[in-house]
Amino acid sequence: MQWAFNIVAVLTLLSAAAALSLRNLVHCALCLAGALGGLAVLFLQLNAQFVGLAQILVYVGAVAILVVFAILLTRGADFSKQPALSPSWVVGAGVAVLVLGSLVAAIRTMTATGVLPSAPPLVAVRDIGARLMAEYVLPLEVVGLLLTVALIGGVVIALQEKRR
């Protein structure tokens, strides 16, 4: 199990790094999809079936395709003439260091409330479904309604109205 984790973790990190550093935007998008898939596998290894599968369905299945489409439809995928680092990389690195520093500071000053359970609870998909259908049914319905409205809205926008 440890070995499986190591392999998947290394692959995920490598493809994430490649997604940041490759010159060809489509390659970057494909590597990003690989990294997201690796994250999904890590979720599955932690027995979080629902999260892992939803990650694949949403990120690898839909978001990666959207990213790729956006790249192809907006500008050419050939960026090989530009320098690898953008001119404002110093500012970017500074922001990254600041974010990391504040996160580390926040975690270090945090006081732990309550005791962590010794064994992680095993949550089956069935339990998540039961909870969603009983306790959290109202939020679920609201989210579902929102998504349906968004879907119908998308269809309405895409409809070509005839000018009167």
Added chain:
Amino acid sequence: MATTIDQVFVNLKLWAVGLFPAAWQPLVSALLSIIAIIGVFATLFAITTILERKGLGRIQNRYGPNRVGPCGILQPMADGIKAIIKEDVVPRSADKLVHFLAPVVLVAPVFLVYSVLPVGRNMTPLDLDAGVLFFFAIGATTELAVFMAGWASHNKYSLLGAMRAIAQMISYEVPLLLSTVPVIMAVGSLSTVRIVAAQTGYVGWLPRWFVFTPWGLAGFILFVIAATAESNRSPFDLPEGESEIIAGYFIEYSGFKFALFFLGEYLGLFAVSGLAITLFLGGWSAPLSFLTWIPSWVWFFAKLLAMIGAFIWVRGTVPRLRMDQLMNFAWKFMLPMALINILAVAVWRYLPAGFWRWPACAGVVWLPYLALGRGLAGSKRVTKRVYRYAA
């Protein structure tokens, strides 16, 4: 005796796994399932290619392949040997790595989804709680492979084909997923094994398959239409329309890589047909109560072959859609009907069991269907087609 034959593969696997030390047993069990899936469904692919070519030949009033072996039944072998010994041509301007990876990325998830299909009693390689979700999640990754193939070939036709394929797959994935929701609501589980278990048992002689309920019939039809579109088959074969863009996203593939695309396409069709059987046609259960002595796996594959036959029939008879018709059909007809079907199953679920929920549920599906059909037809009047022949 019937039980022995029914469980022969399960017991065979148990026996084979028992030969190994305990530490190896999970690995051996998984490997055996993988070998069985690859062997059985790749063979089915070979059988289907010959069936399809023969069937289409008959529909088009010609013989079909009849040269290799008796009645041409060895044609798939010849095709396979040809595919293996052919030169693998990669275009000079292609993106070599992505071009190479695309067929692999396409075929691997297609084989993976078979692991949740119950092909017989106790014959589900991977009984996940979230089986249906697993199927769709893994199945969704093939879109990326299609894009990789189309983009890496550096050919405008292949890119066009990939764009068409992805647009079509994304559009039809929505009704495909929504048409499975009624079954999940009725069963109360995402597990394929429990979905099949909910459909076993008989009323008199007749089975309790979901396809025999109003919402199940509507869901089945929606699912099969969306599945046809998902697997890029005629009449939804725009991504590879020969007369328009030659072969679509796998134009620049030759030899065994082309064969892999071909294989992936057919295996995807089998997988989604298998899911349709699991969700609506009672999985491995027998169609009539006095036929239960026939082994469960025979029934699953009989249903699968029947569905493949129907797909071949449709391919031979229905003309290809236009792109705007395709999209309009998905978003203006399939999507609303799938949503209404969810309402119908809710009506079914909360009305007391008895005669009255049949007409009530059928009305919830049928009346919107009529209204939608009339509304979409608009002012167009469909009349009997008049044929004129040269004298």
